[in-house]
Amino acid sequence: MKAIVYQAFGDAEVLQMAEVPKPTIQSSEVLVKVKAFSINPMDWKIRKGEMKLMSGSKFPKYTGADFSGVVEEAGNAVTGFKKGDEVFGVVKNMMKEGASAEYIAISSSQIWKKPSNITFAQAASLPVVGTAALTALEKMGRIDPNTNILVNGATGGFGMILLQLLKQKGAHVTAVTSSNGMAFAKKWGADTVINYSKEDVLSRKETYDIVIDLSGKKGYANAKRIMKPHSRFLNPTPKPIEIPLALIQNLFTGKKHVIVLASPSTKYTDELLQAAAQGLNIEIHKVFPFQEFQDAYRYAEQGGYTGKVVIEQQ
Structure with missing residues (x-):
């Protein structure tokens, strides 16, 4: 499968599209076909090495913390999710993991059902x-x-x-x-x-x-x-x-x-789901296709825009 990776700290130019093995899941995990992932300032802080005391200096590294997609496979210990479910979620440790790939294997405790009244881009923009x-x-x-x-x-x-x-x-x-x-x-x-x-x-x-x-x-x-x-x-x-x-x-x-150091949890996500159901406005400023990932990160790092910048894939 294709994934966005980097082998050294630096600007958006260090991000590369690579072929990596499609992940296999454990019994408590689900395999999600990623439809969208959003860009957050922490992505480039980690990539530029500003957080290396916490992220470490081992490569390759991935990018993208929150995402949305469709369940491709569920482990035999997973309850509440099945193939075809539309979901959104967030990686457990954004210092060392990333959602910038065609597929992601993730614990079922880190995903939630996507509300029908928001898009994949909006859902991917919500957790962080x-x-x-x-x-x-x-x-x-x-x-x-x-x-x-x-x-x-x-x-x-x-x-x-x-x-x-x-x-x-x-x-x-x-x-x-x-x-x-x-x-x-x-x-x-x-x-x-x-x-x-x-x-x-x-x-x-x-x-x-x-x-x-x-x-x-x-x-x-x-x-x-x-x-x-x-x-x-x-x-x-x-x-x-x-x-x-x-x-x-x-x-x-x-x-x-x-x-203020935030860590996604079911408690917070339940509140966000309730807010989304009540009409929370989630403004998507710009959507980039997967292939234009470097342009997306360069654009996001410039700042000055309103809402969120998102990368989508088919």
């Missing part, structure tokens, strides 16, 4: 960013209409889900995005929308109970300028050194630096 948004929501603590929240980089895949969840909570949300994302930010529930190309949010006099930096460009040191005395900065894209550093910083200030 949806789990991250729900995890961030938990890290925010108690939220009510008096909670003033700033979401920086608000209209990528993560922000798309987070804004809709925050709207349900009734918080007052300020979204920072590009001119292309302003209409989407309002659609997804932001009360105030700032175009970062025209206004620097750090120059505003308003302060916030919670600041979450989805773009990774503001940072805790800058965000402190617009945080209330007892507030939280949520960091979903930490550098490895920031994880222990945040623990030390938090001992000496009321402005807490909170690291």
Whole structure:
């Protein structure tokens, strides 16, 4: 079968299409014919070697964490899934595994039935960013209409889900995005929308109970300028050194630096399935065919788009 692999850390050019053996399944696994997989920032962070302390330096490596497809075969210990079922899921360890192949063998605990009201591209876009948004929501603590929240980089895949969840909570949300994302930010529930190309949010006099930096460009040191005395900065894209550093910083200030590390689970996916059934908007910005995988990753890494970028195959 065909799979996207890489043999060294680097830019999108290191990604190659290779012939690899079609996987065989264990008794508790299913074989899924992959229809779509989405692109997430962690894909290129791992590929560029920024996460090598966790990913290791053993090659070949694969890419793509969340996917959708059709069950080709189910192990004899699997219940709840059968050949022909439309499913979506996420690899267990995105540091060492990938879904960027024609077929994937995966534990039945890592897949779910695809809702009929969303496409394969939408289903493949949901697990990673949806789990991250729900995890961030938990890290925010108690939220009510008096909670003033700033979401920086608000209209990528993560922000798309987070804004809709925050709207349900009734918080007052300020979204920072590009001119292309302003209409989407309002659609997804932001009360105030700032175009970062025209206004620097750090120059505003308003302060916030919670600041979450989805773009990774503001940072805790800058965000402190617009945080209330007892507030939280949520960091979903930490550098490895920031994880222990945040623990030390938090001992000496009321402005807490909170690291958000998300791991998909049945609990989160059940919530996402319920949200999807209730009309959660999953915006697919652009779909690339399997053969154009390098172009897809180059495009996604440039940023500035709204929603998710997805790779599909027949």
